[in-house]
Amino acid sequence: MKGEEDILQQHGLKNTKLRKAVLSVLIHAEKGLSHQDLSRALDVDFDRVTLFRTLHSFEDAGILHKIIDPNGTAKYAYSAADEADKDHCHAHFICLKCEEVFCLEDSFPLKDVKVPRGFKKNTLDVQVKGICKECNN
Amino acid sequence: MKGEEDILQQHGLKNTKLRKAVLSVLIHAEKGLSHQDLSRALDVDFDRVTLFRTLHSFEDAGILHKIIDPNGTAKYAYSAADEADKDHCHAHFICLKCEEVFCLEDSFPLKDVKVPRGFKKNTLDVQVKGICKECNN
DNA sequence: TACAAAAACGCAACAATGTTGCATTTAAAT
DNA sequence: ATTTAAATGCAACATTGTTGCGTTTTTGTA
Incomplete structure (x- = not known):
């Protein structure tokens, strides 16, 4: 620490x-x-x-x-120094009610995403929207 | 049309x-x-x-x-009436140079994303960032 | 400890995006 | 043609973010 x-x-x-x-x-x-x-x-x-x-x-x-x-x-x-792993981008959960942003554990491989010819991929942002635990009572 | x-x-x-x-x-x-x-x-x-x-x-x-x-x-x-398919969310490409947004053909299954217990998923936004064809000359 | 240079800070002014309230106009149904 | 709800225009405002510039502070070095 x-x-x-x-x-x-x-x-x-x-x-x-x-x-x-x-x-x-x-x-x-x-x-x-x-x-x-x-x-x-x-x-x-x-x-x-x-x-x-x-x-x-x-x-x-x-x-x-x-x-x-x-x-x-x-x-x-x-961001606790996970910068080395550029191929996997971690996802965020955004609550539609309270608008708060949570980091998810899940990560996604950038290479799986298909883009048109000539486009150069750099990073991947995945945002799941929905209702968070607290707002879901 | x-x-x-x-x-x-x-x-x-x-x-x-x-x-x-x-x-x-x-x-x-x-x-x-x-x-x-x-x-x-x-x-x-x-x-x-x-x-x-x-x-x-x-x-x-x-x-x-x-x-x-x-x-x-x-x-x-x-959005050309693909609202019926809520389980697959289509991705966007955002150019880091010209900031333009392109819709990608690829789509992603919402159910594959894991969220913590108690969180309710609603939609999935996938954004690939990089350099677009025009800016990549 | 004192000093110098680079970095960080505080303040003022500004720009862009987006919102709200309210009076007026318009689309479209009867 | 009349009516009503929806859409508009205008003014004022809120929030987020930026830029320039003079001043202060951190930090490495003498």
């Missing part, structure tokens, strides 16, 4: 209060969080723009992956 | 200039179009809001399906 500071350092990112806080929240979250979700969850002081930029740098570094929910809002989830 | 007016009538939607024009553009488009794309493509006069509402009613009626591109912008594609 690595600490937030180690993760930042490992990716060449400077160690700041906000970044540690954001990482901590995301590591312990079991769902994808939006900018707004994070704004609410964070207890430290920060600027809107800085949070956007923080999320970008984390995404660029491969620490987070971004999922776009059905409203078009970006949500971020901590 | 049904005309735009028939399609509208069939779905209980009133027949207006804008709606016919939007339908016509979307039926002949081979890519998903955003609100902005449509604004540019349409030759009739219309209000921004009315176009948003038109797209919503088409989506509700099942005439269009909505795809969210990596920027979070909604794109709409004409």
